[in-house]
Amino acid sequence: MNRRDWLRGASMLAGAALQRGVVPAAPAEAPVKGRPCALALEDFQPKSMLKVKETHVPRAKFPVIDFHTHLSHSARTVNGVAMVSARTYASPPAPLVAVMDRKNIRTMVNLTGGYGEGLRETIAKYDRAYPGRFVTFTEPCYEFWREPKYTQIQADAIARAHQDGARGLKILKTLGLYLRENITTGKLVRVDDPRFDPMWDACGQLGMPVAIHVADPEAFFLPTDRFNERYEELSHHPDWSFYGRDFPTVAEILEARNRILARHPKTNFVVLHVGNHAEDLGDVTACLDRFPNMHVDLAARIGELGRQPRTARKFFDKYQDRIVLGTDATPHGDSYPQQVFNDRLYEIYYRFLETDDEYFDYAPSDIPPQGRWRIYGIDLSETILRKVYHENAARQLGMNA
Numbered sequence: 001m002n003r004r005d006w007l008r009g010a011s012m013l014a015g016a017a018l019q020r021g022v023v024p025a026a027p028a029e030a031p032v033k034g035r036p037c038a039l040a041l042e043d044f045q046p047k048s049m050l051k052v053k054e055t056h057v058p059r060a061k062f063p064v065i066d067f068h069t070h071l072s073h074s075a076r077t078v079n080g081v082a083m084v085s086a087r088t089y090a091s092p093p094a095p096l097v098a099v100m101d102r103k104n105i106r107t108m109v110n111l112t113g114g115y116g117e118g119l120r121e122t123i124a125k126y127d128r129a130y131p132g133r134f135v136t137f138t139e140p141c142y143e144f145w146r147e148p149k150y151t152q153i154q155a156d157a158i159a160r161a162h163q164d165g166a167r168g169l170k171i172l173k174t175l176g177l178y179l180r181e182n183i184t185t186g187k188l189v190r191v192d193d194p195r196f197d198p199m200w201d202a203c204g205q206l207g208m209p210v211a212i213h214v215a216d217p218e219a220f221f222l223p224t225d226r227f228n229e230r231y232e233e234l235s236h237h238p239d240w241s242f243y244g245r246d247f248p249t250v251a252e253i254l255e256a257r258n259r260i261l262a263r264h265p266k267t268n269f270v271v272l273h274v275g276n277h278a279e280d281l282g283d284v285t286a287c288l289d290r291f292p293n294m295h296v297d298l299a300a301r302i303g304e305l306g307r308q309p310r311t312a313r314k315f316f317d318k319y320q321d322r323i324v325l326g327t328d329a330t331p332h333g334d335s336y337p338q339q340v341f342n343d344r345l346y347e348i349y350y351r352f353l354e355t356d357d358e359y360f361d362y363a364p365s366d367i368p369p370q371g372r373w374r375i376y377g378i379d380l381s382e383t384i385l386r387k388v389y390h391e392n393a394a395r396q397l398g399m400n401a
C-alpha cells in the first residue's frame with residue numbers, strides 16, 4: 001500500500017466511523033521500515049518537547065467566587081427539557097467545601113437550582129447549610145409552557161424563587177435549541193419569544209442577574225467531518241451537534257439574544273461561555289460595547305481564550321469590570337474533563353489567569369477534550385485578578401467584596 005492508498009483508506013474509515021459517531025480504530029497494519037505506521041487519532045498522545053517554565057498555582061491569589069457550577073439537576077429531562085421540579089444532586093456539600101478551602105474558593109454559584117419545591121430543597125441543602133459558601137439560581141418551569149397563562153406563571157415564579165432565596169435566573173441552551181411549541185415537539189421556540197418578556201423584567205426589578213447560555217461553539221453547528229476542529233469531542237458526544245435539521249444558525253440565536261439585551265436594559269445578563277462566542281472576541285467586544293447590561297463568564301472556554309492570548313489579554317484589560325470567573329464545574333463530570341470539579345481544574349484556570357506560562361493543557365485530561373491545542377497564560381495584574389476572581393461577581397450577586 002503506498003501513502004496515497006493509505007490516506008484514502010484512512011479517510012474511508014473516518015467516514016464510516018462518522019456515521020457510527022465514533023473515532024476510527026487503528027487499521028491493523030505492521031510498520032514498514034522507512035514509513036510510519038498508521039495511527040488512529042484517538043491513540044495520538046504527543047508529548048511536547050518544549051522546555052518552558054511550568055508554574056504550579058495551587059491556590060488563587062485572591063478569594064474566588066465561581067459564578068458557574070452545577071451541583072443539582074432536574075430529575076427528569078425529556079428531549080433536553082427539564083420536566084419536573086425534583087432534583088438530583090451531584091455531591092453533598094461537605095466534600096466540595098474541602099476542595100473550595102484548598103483552592104481559595106469563597107463561594108460557588110450553583111446555577112441549576114430548578115424551581116418550586118426542588119429549588120427550596122437545593123437551597124436548604126447547600127446555601128442554608130453553609131452560609132456564604134453556596135448561592136443558588138432558579139430556572140424557568142417549562143413544564144407549564146403550554147398553560148395559557150404561562151407568561152404570568154413564569155414571572156410570578158421568579159418572584160417566588162426570589163423569596164425562597166434564589167439569587168439569579170439561569171437559562172440553559174434549552175431555550176433556542178430544545179424547547180418547542182408543544183414542549184418536546186413542534187416548532188422551536190425562539191430565544192426572544194415575547195412570552196418571556198415579563199420574566200426578564202421581573203429579574204431586573206428584583207436585582208437578579210440572568211446567567212444565560214444560548215447557542216454553543218460554532219463548530220457544533222458544522223458537519224462533524226475532518227475539517228471540524230472539535231471532531232473528536234463531537235464524536236464522543238454526537239448529541240452535542242446542532243448541524244442541520246431545523247436548528248437555527250449561531251448568528252440567528254445570538255441576534256435573538258441581542259434583541260433581549262436591547263429590550264430589557266434594566267436587567268443584568270451574564271452571558272456565559274464568554275458571551276457564547278469565545279471564538280470571535282471581536283463580536284463579543286461589539287456586543288459589550290452595545291449593551292451596558294451585558295457581562296460574561298469564562299466557563300469551559302479557556303481553551304478558546306488561551307490559544308489567542310494576546311487578543312484575550314486586551315479583552316480582559318478593556319472589560320475588566322464585566323468579566324466573572326466561572327468554570328462550569330460539575331462534581332463527577334468525568335466525561336467532560338474541561339469542567340470536572342476537582343483541584344486540577346482550578347489550578348489550570350489560575351495558571352491561565354495568573355502566569356505567563358506557555359503551551360499547557362487547558363483541561364485535566366491526557367487528550368485535550370475540546371480540540372487538539374494547548375494554551376498560554378495571560379498574566380493579569382493584581383487589580384484585574386481581584387475583579388475577575390470576586391469583585392465583579394460580588395457586585396452582581398449583591399454580596400460584600
Ligand SMILES: [Zn+2]
Pocket residue numbers: 068070299328
Ligand atoms: Zn454550565
